[in-house]
Amino acid sequence: MEQELFAYWLYTLRGIGAKKRHELQQIYGNAEQIYYGDKTKLKESPVFSEQDKTLLGKPETVKEIKHKMQRMEQRGIRFCSQESEAFPKKLRYIPDPPYALFYRGMLPDTDRPAIAIVGGRNAGYESREIAAGFGRQLAENGIAVVSGLARGIDISAQKGALDIPGGKTYGVLGTGVDICYPREHIEQYMLMQRRGAVISEYAPGSRGFRSNFARRNRIISGLSDGVLVIAAREGSGSLITAECALEQGKEVFIVPGNILDPSYAGGNQLLKSGAAVVTDIQDILDGLGAFWDINYSAQKKKNEVMLETAEKIVYAILGFDGIHISEIVAQTGFSVPQTMEVLASLEQKKLVNMVGQHYYALKI
CATH class of the missing domain: 1.10.10.10 (Winged helix-like DNA-binding domain superfamily/Winged helix DNA-binding domain)
Structure with a gap:
């Protein structure tokens, strides 16, 4: 727990981003070693400005850091860094993993499979119903649904999972976890904290810059064992999530659509590149055999019978x-x-x- 205190200090230092944090880790080691380390070593590195050196050279006291962290936790927000055993294993080994996460709820169970469902924000009624249906069926099979709480496909899939008693779903945000965006999804945002979590690599209070939403896609796919794409146009942000999944060695599933409908053009293009066609839940359950015990689906059916x-x-x-x-x-x-x-x-x-x-x- 003490180690997380120093990780929180390091992660929330103004002006110290991923590149500088990596340099500090190369020089000193873990966050506690950075905090107590001899700061004269920073003179040897061209990465840090004089302001950085001042911040690092005269850090807040442990008592002050602890007080900040306690105030955050009083708002129901938790912090978990790569230096903690609680950090999701699925994220540790992806390209460019987040150093830390803020969350409300409970972090995903690494012993339970998860599927990300993503697609267009302006998807039509039929596509949204398809997403909700897959969300429900995945939840019924004990599989968590991961998405971005966005309008359209994302929220439809997550609503579907929440329709099932005990269904788990995780919302990865491009804002701080204390901000529900869009505000109209506040009911699902609150329920998700009891039935999964809302998660962000951005500190509480962070507003949603456009680049944030693109970067969070690697976390959506990283927490998942596969990505299901529904109704994605060419250039859709959901295609970034699919690309991240491929880079991470995950399966990409596509619900095919009308070739004359531009809202399906992006997904249809991925099919040409070898993504898996999905027309029902069994296609996904079979695909999960590549990441989980091949008997998982059979065992689940056995459990459902008994x-x-x-x-x-x-x-x-x-x-x-x-x-x-x-x-x-x-x-x-x-x-x-x-x-x-x-x-x-x-x-x-x-x-x-x-x-x-x-x-x-x-x-x-």
């Missing part, structure tokens, strides 16, 4: 890290006695373990 409806809902919420019963109650809307009964049944079926006082996790 579980009652309430058990399916609770099972879909749980991960391998453990979750408190109060959170399960909040996400499902079940009463405490009903939740206890369902958990007891899942334990009896050897699908769930109690891993602490009132904490439950999927059995490995």
Whole structure:
């Protein structure tokens, strides 16, 4: 936790971006070593301005940094850097990974598959319904939906996931996590914090510059095991997400569209480049076999056969890290006695373990 304090200090230093931060890491090591290190070493580097050297040479006290971090946490905002074990493993090894994330909610469970759904902001009704349908079906199969909370395809897919009790979805923002943009999605923004998270590499209060939205696309694909593109025009920002996915070695799925409809031109072009055609959920489940145990879909179907409806809902919420019963109650809307009964049944079926006082996790 102390290490995160120094990482927070480093990440929020005015004027110290990725290039300078990398240079500091080369000179000193981790954030704590940078904080306490001999700053005369900076004279040897041409990267830093005199203002930078002053900032680094006379840092805030640990007490001041801790107070800033506590004020942020009081607003429900958490910070996680690459120096923390909690940092999402899927992001560690992508090209140009973010040094740190701010989030409200819970970071994605690395032991659960995720699919990004992206597409046009001005998509028509039929395309939005397709996105919502895939969002629901992925959630029903225990697969998280990642997107950008934008108008059109993004929010339709995320609404679909939220329609399913226990469905998880993660919104990666181009603003600070304390800003809901567009404001009309405030209901989903709030619900997402209970059923997943809103996530950003930008500090709280950061406004949405155009470049931010392009850069966040690598995080959307990075948190996912594949990207599904629906109704993307040529030049659409969602095609950047697909390109990021290909660079990261992820599968790109495309819902094909009418060749006379320009809203599908970008996606149709990706099909010519070898992206996978998707016409139903099974196409995605089969494609996930490249990243997950090939028996995952079969095991999921087995679980669906043997579980009652309430058990399916609770099972879909749980991960391998453990979750408190109060959170399960909040996400499902079940009463405490009903939740206890369902958990007891899942334990009896050897699908769930109690891993602490009132904490439950999927059995490995």
